[in-house]
Amino acid sequence: MTIKEQLFDEIESTPEDLLQKTLDFLRLLKTKPTTNQINTTVTTVSHPAQSTGRSLLEHLKTIGNWEGDDLEECLEIVRTTRSQAKFDQPNPFDM
Structure with a gap:
C-alpha cells in the first residue's frame, strides 16, 4: 500500500x-523553505554590505529628483488596487 493510499485510509476515520489541523500543517510544510534554501539565505545574509550613514546620503544625492507628471496617477493606482489587511481571522497555527 502506498503512502497516499495509507493517508486516504486514515482520512476516512479522522x-x-x-x-482541518492536518490540512493546515500540510500547507505549512509545503510552503516551508527547504534546508538548501535556508543555507543559501544564511550565506547571503552573513556578508552584508558595509554601508555608513555618509555613504547612504551620498547615494541619495545621485538618485536625483522625481521628474514627470504621473506621480499622482501612480499614487491613485496604488490606493485603488491595494488590498485591505484583515486581522479578524483566527490564526490556524495558534493552538
Whole structure:
C-alpha cells in the first residue's frame, strides 16, 4: 500500500477538526523553505554590505529628483488596487 493510499485510509476515520489541523500543517510544510534554501539565505545574509550613514546620503544625492507628471496617477493606482489587511481571522497555527 502506498503512502497516499495509507493517508486516504486514515482520512476516512479522522474527525473533521483534526482534518482541518492536518490540512493546515500540510500547507505549512509545503510552503516551508527547504534546508538548501535556508543555507543559501544564511550565506547571503552573513556578508552584508558595509554601508555608513555618509555613504547612504551620498547615494541619495545621485538618485536625483522625481521628474514627470504621473506621480499622482501612480499614487491613485496604488490606493485603488491595494488590498485591505484583515486581522479578524483566527490564526490556524495558534493552538
